[in-house]
Amino acid sequence: ATPMSVMVGTGRGAQAGVLIRDAEALERFAKVDTLIVDKTGTLTEGKPALTDVIARDISEADLKSYAAALERGSEHPLAEAILEGTADAPRREATDFEAVTGKGVIATVEGARIALGNAALMADEGAQTAAFEADLARLQSDGKTAMFLAKDGAVVGIIAVADRIKPTTPDAIRALHAEGLRIVMATGDSARTAEAVARQLGIDEVRAEVSPEDKAALVEELRRGGAKVAMAGDGVNDAPALAAADVGIAMGTGADVAVESAGLTLVKGDLTGILRARRLAEAVMRNIR
């Protein structure tokens, strides 16, 4: 790589909202054939909204009220959606709040143990989900994220939220495919929800129910298979996966540790930035050869 063309490339990148760490990152990115992206916040807006409340053996108002009491203690993006969508419910206070990473939240409300989260959390609670299986399947097949609410070890309802696909995502995916990239979606969400979203978008491969720690293992697995992997991530938890990739891409308002482990940093957290970076990398490499 001639220093001049890399410099020009770096300058053009900065204008386009792509910060490039060094010439090697750009060179490696031109050779990448597999891109791993998050669902939430990258493909979708990352601002889910409440869509469904299914209450059984409890009133809808009580279900919403318990959910709100728990989510007031959570900083998860899902919590914001649930709080907004339950603002009309009677207010209850939660104590002994506990956030279970990748699963949900647990707290005590008026002496009852309330848990809100995914099937794994319900399994931990010993709460049977079978009676809600048909509802769950329907919601997830629509691409919604559905959460169970259990009271004292029995599931009493489901709350679902949906996150809009960014308007720029479909075109960006088509263009990235035209660039020869295979796109893998990694998400902590359920397989059925993830596959519904992936199908809509023509995503090549889905890895669902992936914890942040699993993402680094996924990168290594794909690299062992011979792929040249770029990993896009936005969080503190993504740093190991970004570091394990041929090129780490820190997205949007990325945490500082994510930026440190990244070869590329995108000011805006969507696929359009990745596409711009790819075209830039190729243009710079063409000038050099």
Ligand code: ADP
């Ligand atoms: P992602 O960041 O990919 O959306 P997470 O690993 O953060 O996924 O969460 C995985 C799943 O755990 C969520 O889809 C949801 O079912 C459950 N969960 C996590 N946090 C919460 C919360 N605060 N309230 C309800 N459910 C939650």
Ligand code: MG
């Ligand atoms: Mg997350």
